[in-house]
Amino acid sequence: MPEDTSPYRNFNFTLQIQDIEAAHFTECLGLGVRVHPIKYRESGAGQIVRALTGPVEYAEVILRYGVTTSTDMWQWLVASMRGTAQRRNVSLIMLQEDGATEGDRWNLANAWPCEWRGPVLETMGREAAIEEMRLVFDQLERA
Known part of the structure; x- marks a missing residue:
């Protein structure tokens, strides 16, 4: 059977915090990553500027x-406010058109x-x- 390449619908998602659906989320924004380039100039006649991968x-x-x-x-936030942040694994799951079958996961x-x-x-x-x-996190994986 050919692979379905239709895009997911942006409203069909769920969010899990430590494998438990925690709230009725209406939006999830800002998911992204940036690899900062470190530029350097080669010596020699050309003096070409090149880039290395830097911090993520x-x-x-x-x-x-x-x-x-x-x-x-709220309790999760309160722990952060008290200086004892509770680090949890979070999964953003795109659902297929039936609204139940898992598609992609971050x-x-x-x-x-x-x-x-x-x-x-x-x-x-x-x-x-x-x-x-707003959440900060250490690593992003697409599964």
């Missing part, structure tokens, strides 16, 4: 999720929360209250 830097991942009675995400090793923003509260609003948390 992972972008902070922003998670947005609905406010509920669960305090799991694993973030040793992630911990470094920033939180509360929901926008508006007396005339009708939208769900959404919190935002």
Whole structure:
């Protein structure tokens, strides 16, 4: 059977923290990596500028999720605020069109929360209250 090369839908994803679905996430932004180039100039007549691979830097991942009675995400943040960050493995999982079958997966090793923003509260609003948390992590793997 030929491989399906259709792109995944951006709304079909789930997020697991230590293999447990922790919240109802509405958005996941910022997943990225940058390898910083180290430039040097060769000696000689040409003096060509070349680049070597330098330090790897992972972008902070922003998670947005609905406010509920669960305090799991808040407690995770509190540990960071107290200086005892609880490093957890996080997986961002793209789901196939059926909404249940796993497609691609990105694993973030040793992630911990470094920033939180509360929901926008508006007396005339009708939208769900959404919190935002930023994570930093040590390593990214696509599985």
